[in-house]
Amino acid sequence: MENPLLEYNFNTFAETPPFERIQTEHFVPALEKWIDQARTELEAITNQEDAPTFENTVEALEKSGKNVGRVASIFFNLHGANTNDEMQKLAQEISPKLTAWQNEVVMNEKLFQRIHQVHENPKDTWDAERRELLRRTYLGFKKNGALLNDADKEQLKSINQRLAEISLKFAQNVLTVTQNYTLNITDEQDLSGLPEDVVSEAKEVAVQKGMEGWVFTLQAPSYLAFMKFADKRELREKLYKANAAKAFEGDEYDNTANVRELVKLRAERAKLLGYDSFADMVLEDRMAGSTEAVMDFLEDLRNHAADKAIEELKELQELAKADGVEEIQSWDHAYYAEKLKSKLFALDDEILKPYFPIESVLKGAFDIVEKLFGLRFVETYEINVYHPDVKSFLVKNENDELTGILYTDFYPRDGKRNGAWKTSYRDNYYDGDDKQIPLISIVCNFTKPTETKPALLTFNEVTTLFHELGHAIHALLADNKYSSLAGTNVLWDFVELPSQFFENYCYTDRGLKMISSHYKTGESLPAELVEKLRDFKQFLQGYQTLRQLGFALLDMHYHTGGLSQDEDIEAFESKVLSTVRLYPHTPKTAISPAFSHIFQGGYAAGYYSYKWAEVLDADAFAYFEEKDIFDQDTAQKYRTLLSSGGTVLPMELYENFRGRKPTSQALLKRAGLMKNLNQ
Numbered sequence: 001m002e003n004p005l006l007e008y009n010f011n012t013f014a015e016t017p018p019f020e021r022i023q024t025e026h027f028v029p030a031l032e033k034w035i036d037q038a039r040t041e042l043e044a045i046t047n048q049e050d051a052p053t054f055e056n057t058v059e060a061l062e063k064s065g066k067n068v069g070r071v072a073s074i075f076f077n078l079h080g081a082n083t084n085d086e087m088q089k090l091a092q093e094i095s096p097k098l099t100a101w102q103n104e105v106v107m108n109e110k111l112f113q114r115i116h117q118v119h120e121n122p123k124d125t126w127d128a129e130r131r132e133l134l135r136r137t138y139l140g141f142k143k144n145g146a147l148l149n150d151a152d153k154e155q156l157k158s159i160n161q162r163l164a165e166i167s168l169k170f171a172q173n174v175l176t177v178t179q180n181y182t183l184n185i186t187d188e189q190d191l192s193g194l195p196e197d198v199v200s201e202a203k204e205v206a207v208q209k210g211m212e213g214w215v216f217t218l219q220a221p222s223y224l225a226f227m228k229f230a231d232k233r234e235l236r237e238k239l240y241k242a243n244a245a246k247a248f249e250g251d252e253y254d255n256t257a258n259v260r261e262l263v264k265l266r267a268e269r270a271k272l273l274g275y276d277s278f279a280d281m282v283l284e285d286r287m288a289g290s291t292e293a294v295m296d297f298l299e300d301l302r303n304h305a306a307d308k309a310i311e312e313l314k315e316l317q318e319l320a321k322a323d324g325v326e327e328i329q330s331w332d333h334a335y336y337a338e339k340l341k342s343k344l345f346a347l348d349d350e351i352l353k354p355y356f357p358i359e360s361v362l363k364g365a366f367d368i369v370e371k372l373f374g375l376r377f378v379e380t381y382e383i384n385v386y387h388p389d390v391k392s393f394l395v396k397n398e399n400d401e402l403t404g405i406l407y408t409d410f411y412p413r414d415g416k417r418n419g420a421w422k423t424s425y426r427d428n429y430y431d432g433d434d435k436q437i438p439l440i441s442i443v444c445n446f447t448k449p450t451e452t453k454p455a456l457l458t459f460n461e462v463t464t465l466f467h468e469l470g471h472a473i474h475a476l477l478a479d480n481k482y483s484s485l486a487g488t489n490v491l492w493d494f495v496e497l498p499s500q501f502f503e504n505y506c507y508t509d510r511g512l513k514m515i516s517s518h519y520k521t522g523e524s525l526p527a528e529l530v531e532k533l534r535d536f537k538q539f540l541q542g543y544q545t546l547r548q549l550g551f552a553l554l555d556m557h558y559h560t561g562g563l564s565q566d567e568d569i570e571a572f573e574s575k576v577l578s579t580v581r582l583y584p585h586t587p588k589t590a591i592s593p594a595f596s597h598i599f600q601g602g603y604a605a606g607y608y609s610y611k612w613a614e615v616l617d618a619d620a621f622a623y624f625e626e627k628d629i630f631d632q633d634t635a636q637k638y639r640t641l642l643s644s645g646g647t648v649l650p651m652e653l654y655e656n657f658r659g660r661k662p663t664s665q666a667l668l669k670r671a672g673l674m675k676n677l678n679q
Contacts, residue, residue: 005030005071012384014405016439017074017425019386024086027094030071035101038065042105045114052114054126058134061111062482070426072098077423081443082386083415088172092165099164103157106144115141129647133482136646139285143273152272159269166258166265171600173253174593175417177246178218183226183239186213193231195350198222200450218243219412220419221447224460227334228349233325240331244589248569255593256569262599263558279559282605287493287612287650291560294608298549298556300664301611302580304673305549308542313582315340330583337540344539345532352533353456355516355525358410358446361462364515365469368505372635373477374398377406389413395476404428404476407441410455410465411448419596420444420464422471422488422499429483438487440475442468454519459533462515463503470502471495477642485646492606494650496613497620498642504621507534508629538672545671546580548611553580554591555598555607569593616654618667623658 004010004021006029012018041064050056075094079087105111119138122131145156184206185191191199191214202214202222209215216226216239223243230236247255266278275281279291288294313328316336320328328336342348366377376396383392389411395404407425412418425439444464449455457465475487488495505511509530516525525533557563557576570590574581597603624634641657648656655661668674 003030005074006033008067013382014402014437014439015426016383016392016405017386019384021384022074024090027071027075027090028097031068031094031097034065034067034071035097038068038101039104041065042108042111046108046110052117054118054123054130054134057111057114057118058130058137059482061105061115061137062133062484065105068098068101073423073425077425077441078386080417080421080423081409081441082413083175083417088175091168091172095164095168096161099161100157103144103160106141106146107153107157109146112141112146116146129481129485132647132649133485136285136484143281145273147274148272156269156272159265159272163262163265163269166262167600170247170255170258170262171417171596173247173255173258174596174600177249177253177594178418179414181218181242182209182211183216183235183242184211184213185216185235190232190235191230193229194226195229197353197447197450197453197456198225198229200452201448204448204450218246218418220445221412221461224334224458225447227331228338230335233332233335236331236335237329241586241589244330244586244591246594248588248590248593255599256590259569259592259595259599260563263563266559266604267561277560279556279605282492282559286491286606286609288608291556294552294556297612298552298608301545302549304668305542305545305671306580308673309546309582310542312540312543319343328583330586333543333583341536341539345536347529347532347536349458352459352525352529353447354520355518355523355529356457356459356462357517357519358455358457358465360517360519361457361465361515362408364511364517365466367514368511369469369473371630373473373639375403375473375476387413402437404438404440406472406476407439409441409443410446412445416443416445417596418445420468422468422475424475424487427475427483427486427489428478428480429486430481435479436483438475438478440472440487442472444468456519459506463506466502466506467499470499473502474498474642474645477639478645479643480645480647487645490646491650492602493609493612494616494653496610497616500610500613500617501620504617505629507537510629537670541671541673543582545611545673546582550577550580551591551595551597552608552611553577554595555603555605558592558598559605615664615667616662618670619662619665620654620658622666 003026004018005026009015010018041060045057045060045064048056072094075091079091115138119134122134126134145153148156185202199214202216205217205222206213206215216222223239226239227236247253270276270278270281273281275284277291279294283290283294288297316333317328319336319339320332325332338348369375369377374397377393378396380392380394383405385392385407387409390407390409393406393408394402395406397403421443423441423443425441426436428438429436442465444461446457446461446465447455471488478487480486483489506515512530512533513524517523554573554576562576563572569592570588573590573592574585592599597607603609620638624631627634637657641653644653651661665674
């Protein structure tokens with residue numbers, strides 16, 4: 001059987017994945033072959049007679065198993081963006097194989113002894129990149145049980161295996177219930193308040209599903225539009241409760257037991273490795289450094305945001321009372337927030353969306369990147385893509401040299417999980433003197449084009465595109481010898497700085513002029529709307545801050561032992577969120593069973609990093625604003641920060657860029673949360 005995944009370089013341009021040739025049945029044979037090859041490479045490292053050195057042990061390990069990682073990245077990226085029943089079933093076979101192989105590496109006693117010897121005998125001549133690779137490698141082995149006895153190592157293997165299985169099951173349950181739910185409307189009066197393009201999209205979804213009338217789903221564009229604009233309150237309530245009870249309905253897709261087991265096993269794993277909690281283990285290698293520092297950080301933000309959030313809620317309640325709603329509920333928030341936004345700013349999505357066709361936004365975003373860093377994006381049709389919606393771009397630097405490949409995948413579909421993310425098919429590294437360019441993808445779920453209109457983005461979707469492109473730029477500017485230190489492979493609470501920093505350009509005069517172009521007239525966003533958008537940046541920031549803090553607090557309480565044995569998940573959430581909740585709790589709903597960031601993604605004990613990075617991004621952008629948002633000297637300093645990846649510890653990188661440590665004043669000022677402007 002011809003299997004393109006068995007080819008070392010895929011025989012493609014820049015070794016891009018040959019998606020059109022890949023079949024589901026190719027993955028397991030390819031992984032098995034490349035794991036066998038990696039095992040041979042591992043044996044060569046551990047069995048050599050030469051004394052351990054950085055080159056023959058740490059660097060050799062870094063270079064080994066590249067094809068295992070490459071095939072795994074293709075599989076799991078497709079599993080998230082373009083899956084089907086066959087792939088979901090296959091994931092349950094592949095995940096244990098990869099976990100078993102990872103255990104084989106990190107629990108190899110002979111290998112660790114060699115690494116330990118190198119770790120204990122550092123050389124003054126090593127550069128920062130070597131020192132950081134050694135530090136991370138050693139810490140990785142330690143956190144994977146290298147210092148444990150044989151019995152504890154076996155227990156850790158069992159825990160790792162089970163964690164991989166449950167995390168995968170959690171993700172598949174969330175995807176399944178998201179795809180299965182439909183709100184089918186057959187009475188046209190029930191569409192009152194919904195914009196024309198939202199109705200058109202709902203009609204198309206109904207046709208695709210072979211249903212009458214209009215269909216709304218739990219996919220983000222459909223769900224959010226309905227919650228913002230649908231006048232019929234009981235239907236908003238119905239859709240809200242369906243979304244808030246995802247994977248929490250007591251059926252075969254209920255994730256409650258999975259949440260409980262994931263938390264329990266993570267805690268056991270941490271204690272086995274000598275840590276008081278899973279959070280303590282994670283935060284050992286973060287900018288924040290400790291659970292105490294994170295909790296103090298979250299409490300400080302809560303103190304600044306709470307009073308403002310209560311004031312905001314009162315404004316929404318006044319609007320709701322005019323409609324006869326005596327007590328505003330969670331399913332009313334987006335609807336009355338949209339009304340308040342229109343009242344205060346005369347600024348709603350239907351006014352803004354015509355100015356943001358996706359092609360104009362993407363071109364403008366690319367132009368901003370070029371002005372800052374000299375990168376150009378050239379669309380190509382010569383590279384395989386995995387779905388007709390996907391586009392690919394050659395990324396060239398100021399010397400017209402190819403420096404990376406970018407894939408974009410913007411529209412929702414069955415088989416694609418919710419949300420937006422940046423991912424990698426290969427991170428930058430050097431093979432001798434040859435630079436292996438990064439292959440990067442951004443995946444989103446934006447409003448689709450209709451038969452009569454192009455894809456017109458809400459402003460939230462515009463900032464989401466900038467966010468994910470910010471991550472991509474971090475990866476595309478990478479210039480690192482080792483892929484595990486390249487691009488976004490930085491300490492977790494630093495990873496959101498580049499993405500959130502880039503969003504700031506969406507609120508500037510020049511940035512908005514570059515990304516907006518009315519799909520009928522070509523006009524850029526009028527000056528009065530630009531000013532309103534800037535003012536809008538402080539809109540409901542008290543509420544938004546408390547909402548984000550709620551997610552972060554849940555995460556930290558789960559991973560510091562806050563969930564007692566057999567404690568009800570719904571009751572646990574209610575207790576944890578009591579200091580940040582503004583709306584009454586809706587019975588039989590819970591966040592945790594669909595909280596993919598911490599139970600599927602990599603944000604466990606790290607969700608706080610979104611707000612942490614906001615402090616960094618506001619402080620960094622304020623530095624640009626002191627001079628000019630396209631100032632080349634400042635951009636060059638920032639480029640150095642980005643291209644360094646994880647080779648230097650983040651605080652040192654940031655201080656080199658900014659000339660000092662970050663402060664929260666720029667964020668509090670930007671969000672309108674500064675209680676004392678002189679503080």
